Amino acid sequence: MCSAMEVPVDIKILIIDFLDSYTWNIPAFLRDSSEKRIECEVVDFRQCKPTSIDEHIRGYDGIILSPGPGTVENPDDLGPYAPALLEHTSDIPILGVCLGFQAICNAFGGSVQRLSEPHHGIVADLVDGHGRLLGRKATRYHSLEAHLDDAATKQLEVLAYAHNMDGSRSVMEIRHRARPIWGVQYHPESVCSLRCAEVVRPFLDAAYQCSSQRRQTKAGMLSPPYTPPMVASGGPDQDVRLATQNVTWEKLALEIDLLEVVRQKIEVEDEFVFLESGAKGRWSILVAAATSWQLAYNVDRQTCTRTGELNDGSKPQYKQIPLDSVWDLLNSSLNHTQYSGGPDGVPFWGGFVGYFSYELGLSQLGLNPYPVQSQVDEKYSHANPDIHLLFANESILYDKETRSVYLMSLRNDQSWLQATRGMLIEVAQAQKKPVRTIIKAPRIDSASEQWYLDKVRQSQEHIKAGNSYELCMTAPSRCKLDCCDASSMPAADLFHTLRSQNPTEFMSLLRLGNIDFVSASPEEFMSFDARTKIATISPIKGTVPKVASDGQRITLQEAETELESMKIRAENRMIVDLTRNDLSKVSSNVTCRKLFQVDELETLYQLVSTVAADVDPGHNAIDVLRSSFPPGSMTGAPKRRSCEILQQLEEGPRGLYSGLVGFIDVRGNCRTSVSIRNAVKYPNEDCWRIGAGGAITSMSDPHEEWLERTLKAQSVLKAFKPKHQVLETMLWSPERGLVFWQEHMKRLFNSLRFFAFTLPGHTGSGAGRSEASQLERMSSLLHSYVLVSLEGLHKNSSYRISLSIDSDGRPSTKFVKLPALSSLTPVNVYLDPHTGDDFDQLAPFIAHKTTNRAHYESARARVGAQGRDEVLMFRRCSTESLLTEGSYTNVSVMIPGEPQLVTPAFGCLPGIERERLLREGVLVEGTIRREDLRPGMKVKLFNSVRGMFGGIIVAN
Numbered sequence: 001m002c003s004a005m006e007v008p009v010d011i012k013i014l015i016i017d018f019l020d021s022y023t024w025n026i027p028a029f030l031r032d033s034s035e036k037r038i039e040c041e042v043v044d045f046r047q048c049k050p051t052s053i054d055e056h057i058r059g060y061d062g063i064i065l066s067p068g069p070g071t072v073e074n075p076d077d078l079g080p081y082a083p084a085l086l087e088h089t090s091d092i093p094i095l096g097v098c099l100g101f102q103a104i105c106n107a108f109g110g111s112v113q114r115l116s117e118p119h120h121g122i123v124a125d126l127v128d129g130h131g132r133l134l135g136r137k138a139t140r141y142h143s144l145e146a147h148l149d150d151a152a153t154k155q156l157e158v159l160a161y162a163h164n165m166d167g168s169r170s171v172m173e174i175r176h177r178a179r180p181i182w183g184v185q186y187h188p189e190s191v192c193s194l195r196c197a198e199v200v201r202p203f204l205d206a207a208y209q210c211s212s213q214r215r216q217t218k219a220g221m222l223s224p225p226y227t228p229p230m231v232a233s234g235g236p237d238q239d240v241r242l243a244t245q246n247v248t249w250e251k252l253a254l255e256i257d258l259l260e261v262v263r264q265k266i267e268v269e270d271e272f273v274f275l276e277s278g279a280k281g282r283w284s285i286l287v288a289a290a291t292s293w294q295l296a297y298n299v300d301r302q303t304c305t306r307t308g309e310l311n312d313g314s315k316p317q318y319k320q321i322p323l324d325s326v327w328d329l330l331n332s333s334l335n336h337t338q339y340s341g342g343p344d345g346v347p348f349w350g351g352f353v354g355y356f357s358y359e360l361g362l363s364q365l366g367l368n369p370y371p372v373q374s375q376v377d378e379k380y381s382h383a384n385p386d387i388h389l390l391f392a393n394e395s396i397l398y399d400k401e402t403r404s405v406y407l408m409s410l411r412n413d414q415s416w417l418q419a420t421r422g423m424l425i426e427v428a429q430a431q432k433k434p435v436r437t438i439i440k441a442p443r444i445d446s447a448s449e450q451w452y453l454d455k456v457r458q459s460q461e462h463i464k465a466g467n468s469y470e471l472c473m474t475a476p477s478r479c480k481l482d483c484c485d486a487s488s489m490p491a492a493d494l495f496h497t498l499r500s501q502n503p504t505e506f507m508s509l510l511r512l513g514n515i516d517f518v519s520a521s522p523e524e525f526m527s528f529d530a531r532t533k534i535a536t537i538s539p540i541k542g543t544v545p546k547v548a549s550d551g552q553r554i555t556l557q558e559a560e561t562e563l564e565s566m567k568i569r570a571e572n573r574m575i576v577d578l579t580r581n582d583l584s585k586v587s588s589n590v591t592c593r594k595l596f597q598v599d600e601l602e603t604l605y606q607l608v609s610t611v612a613a614d615v616d617p618g619h620n621a622i623d624v625l626r627s628s629f630p631p632g633s634m635t636g637a638p639k640r641r642s643c644e645i646l647q648q649l650e651e652g653p654r655g656l657y658s659g660l661v662g663f664i665d666v667r668g669n670c671r672t673s674v675s676i677r678n679a680v681k682y683p684n685e686d687c688w689r690i691g692a693g694g695a696i697t698s699m700s701d702p703h704e705e706w707l708e709r710t711l712k713a714q715s716v717l718k719a720f721k722p723k724h725q726v727l728e729t730m731l732w733s734p735e736r737g738l739v740f741w742q743e744h745m746k747r748l749f750n751s752l753r754f755f756a757f758t759l760p761g762h763t764g765s766g767a768g769r770s771e772a773s774q775l776e777r778m779s780s781l782l783h784s785y786v787l788v789s790l791e792g793l794h795k796n797s798s799y800r801i802s803l804s805i806d807s808d809g810r811p812s813t814k815f816v817k818l819p820a821l822s823s824l825t826p827v828n829v830y831l832d833p834h835t836g837d838d839f840d841q842l843a844p845f846i847a848h849k850t851t852n853r854a855h856y857e858s859a860r861a862r863v864g865a866q867g868r869d870e871v872l873m874f875r876r877c878s879t880e881s882l883l884t885e886g887s888y889t890n891v892s893v894m895i896p897g898e899p900q901l902v903t904p905a906f907g908c909l910p911g912i913e914r915e916r917l918l919r920e921g922v923l924v925e926g927t928i929r930r931e932d933l934r935p936g937m938k939v940k941l942f943n944s945v946r947g948m949f950g951g952i953i954v955a956n
């Protein structure tokens, strides 16, 4: 559209772009409004000097002054060109849209002032001077309005108005009484404007007349055609590929969870990318660095590093290049070889997988990605790449639908195929690895509510001033994790949990350059089908929780009603128009496929729209990414100015959050997601970062925005919460009430502190209280809680009471009536054959009583223990196997020549009864070895519910 066309052109229009995010929608709107063949060129206003005016008048048939951020009074926003053009006495037709309209009003005696309330993304009915409907619907994006006094209306005639939310009215359309100049305050090119073609027709007719004259008198355009910011890349269309190669592949009918491959076969330090469609999606893709080469780029230093065996035969290298050259490099890497013979319908044959950071997007917009070289910035810019991609020579795909695995090799690597096949079969048959990483409640440090409310208000100030129409404000939470199992990958365990809590269509787990990244993104960024050349972007804007702040569940129907609100639709509409704009840079046929569709996720409802583009010949997936990155849903509109404002408001770079994750395969297919709802662990920080935010508009309620941010952050933070509860089991008897209550409370308190759980009844104001008073407070609270729960039970028998506390300090209880048991018959006691090599990993769950009791259950199962049968367990200590405890008791043994021994505290639960017996001198701590125990031996078993009873060791 903006490059020279083969067919002769009727009208040539020059569009002066004031850096808006809607300017590129204007050419399509003009084409749709007229039968004539219209060619548009878009030029950045900063490149236009008053001295170019004569040349423009000679070369074009009409000039459009675009919308834009800021005000016409600010020379940085408008520049000198537009006022000079309006002053010029030529009769070239001019159309001003929004900011352009305000420039016209200003030039002819009007004034531009703030509206009482900004109107962004609001659709209004246009009326004439008498209030009569004109039948046109107009989408408005403005904070400022033009006032025309008598002097001004002598030159400018008002053609239409719209009513504002406060009942006043604003001028919407004008025309110059003597010159071919028109202006519209609204955006006729918006997806929701209706029947606006008639408004631009007079301008186009005048331009057509002008073009006839130009054709008679002039040869045509004098200025060189404007090069759009994004250049055609020489993608797969132009056949410049140097080599051809067959893809080698294999399909295995094998049901497998590729996450288990990561957890069992990838070493903690290895780099890899794992993409998984958790919800409706179908495919999972696993790429290991071992079978890839890598490309990393840092925008701040402009350094590009390629490592590994490159597929274009060049040598690994490290060099300094501008961002533009990196896009070229990506193109040439993908286009070097033409691959064929891979399976149809399989989305990825091999190629790039990885991430782009948000700062890469800022750089793409021409902004300084790290304006403040603060300490945080240093960490990011110097240590972490902004593009990190693996070029997968080999990859493993899983198809959920046919339950089969695809092994793909671009290099016909038979030994890889064979080894991988064997490895997958082994993993598919092996038991799943239990999740053990996260044991302690994390310490979470989030932006304070006050800070956020303040930033929301500042955002709204910027909007009122006309600098932005919508700002996607975000803030990170930081979360420290204590892990107990060094052999397992915390990121993989987090992913495992996140997937079970919140499976989304764009799950991902990556480890690249020592960055760990775990994501459950619901939002598709850009997908491109190289065969049909259709690109789609599906921005989400508008979020409603599933549970309201008062605890009420919100139904889908209620959410739909809320998501129909003017505020939310406006929010979404703004980004739909912005997305159309971005795609219009590479396509002359952009359509909005879905507008305002409600999507239901695990914890929230969201409003999604889909914009699709038939990408023009000569452009490929990389060009589409270039023209549309960073994702508009994470910036607001207009994109560039909004990003600049957000850089001032937010403290520090966003990093991987707000960027993209996904793949571009060797055929040019691309599928990426907006990098949200994720946790990132940077190598130079000791915590995980969880970014979250939301779009702020003039209609936002700051407190609601804070709740929305919290909700989004929680959807990830939830995965960091321990899943076990701390547990106490105790006896209640009619005679003695709650037996050993103080002792149980003391032990519970210690365990809650160990796991960093919230103490029951802790309101956050407990800081400064002594431990003794915290314990006292918890104890009295839980005492009443248990007694209240006991009400209604038959009080003439004894009960075993289980009291458990979750990581948020919430208690729950269970009661079991205790049958009277004979203490005379000894119970059968088995010896666990297990060597106890995993003792260190389990230690916290042995030293503390929790609901994580799988290891006790497994030991019972191993020996086939029934009912009151007990199993004695062991731990490995160099070459010896030492007794620890039973599955529900502590144990003591009489070894000839020794006192009654009980295993040392390290290695068993510090049982209440055990402590008592030790205090009273009945027992002495000592080491008991496996070989000290023989079938037929008597042992003593005890716990606080049953006291002490006898057992006899039997052969397994």
Ligand SMILES: C=C(O[C@@H]1C=C(C(=O)O)C=C[C@H]1O)C(=O)O
Pocket (backbone or CB within 6 Å): 472, 474, 523, 539, 540, 541, 542, 543, 606, 633, 634, 674, 676, 677, 691, 692, 693, 694, 695, 712
């Ligand atoms: C900013 C986030 O989400 C973005 C903002 C949304 C909104 O404003 O409604 C919805 C989805 C995302 O595009 C986030 O999840 O952190």
Ligand SMILES: NC(=O)CC[C@H](N)C(=O)O
Pocket (backbone or CB within 6 Å): 020, 066, 067, 068, 069, 070, 071, 097, 098, 099, 100, 141, 142, 143, 144, 145, 465, 466, 467
């Ligand atoms: N869309 C626009 O061009 C907006 C113009 C101006 N910045 C305003 O807010 O009124």
